[in-house]
Amino acid sequence: DTQLTQSPSSLSASVGDRVTITCRASQTISNFLNWYQQTPGKAPRLLIYAASNLQGGVSSRFSGSGSGTNFTLTISSLEPEDFATYYCQQTFSNVWTFGQGTKVDIK
């Protein structure tokens, strides 16, 4: 199975900060990589699909990039509602997998 490793596992940031989360795949997955946001007690929400495509209704302060084994999710300017846990997910292999998550909390 393809393993996804996110870094950092957690970070503290302030409103207005630029935040970057990375996701590294154990093998090349082209751009079959999605990003989700989850707030406590809520279901996940799709942010980015196919590595760099913004899901409809998602703020343009979110962006994704990467291909092969290295991917990034960037939040250009943190808003209060962005404090959450973020997960990458691959759909390259038949068995889908998620990264372990990156928790973004308030500094």
Added chain:
Amino acid sequence: QVQLVESGGGVVQPGKSLRLSCGVSGFTFSTHGMHWVRQAPGKGLEWVAGLGYDGTNQKYADSVKGRFTISRDNSKNTLSLEMNSLRVDDTAVYYCAKEDIWWVLASQYYYMDAWGNGTTVIVSS
């Protein structure tokens, strides 16, 4: 609007069985693949199982293969997960999720664009 509602969770002893259901509305169920994703208490997301729009191409995480069965009834707009030989480490919130596909030339990019609120399964003696 799109709605997915899971049901069937509860407390069950190790080794027993449980069947989860997911009722959907707001989209054409029979044209979308569907998935189950779980989240153990305080842990991250784990993809569990998925199947195609017509019930074929079932696939499973290694942790549940041979114990769980995913199925669907397109006439009733319902997705199911039959869970057998349950273990303590199957304890989690189980989410159903709608699949969508972005087609680019010969490539199909899959993602889960709508989720239910989850149903809780606790496996404990």
